Amino acid sequence: QVQLVESGGGLVQAGDSLRLSCAASGRTFGNYLMGWFRQAPGKEREFVAAETWSGSTGYTDSVKGRFTISRDKAKNTVYLQMNNLKPEDTAVYYCAADLTTYWATMANKYDYWGQGTQVTVSS
DSSP states (O other), X not given: OOEEEEEOOEEEETTOOEEEEEEEESSOOTTSEEEEEEEOTTSOOEEEEEEOTTSOEEXXXXXXXXXXXXXXXXXXXXEEEEOSOOGGGOEEEEEXXXXXXXXXXXXXXXXXEOOOEEEEEEO
């Protein structure tokens, strides 16, 4: 079993930065696909970024050049550095993990989820 706990959300102004953290426990997550998703009120959960166990990364178009996903295997933690935040980035951000899939942008491919952390960006 894997437990994921996100932190680092908050209320910021447009143009500010935040770094989200996702601490994994229960198993070593070095070989996991790790992803970040977000869900805004009234909208479906959407893919934001992911990193494969080999270090390949991918992002949804709206965050490319602004967000960076990274992983610290020694700390069993994955990060999402978010720069130049925009009001449309406002959402609950979720960390997700999967052991059996090399790459996925669909939420239903991930087996483990955190509880989410709220990010609110004011204009």
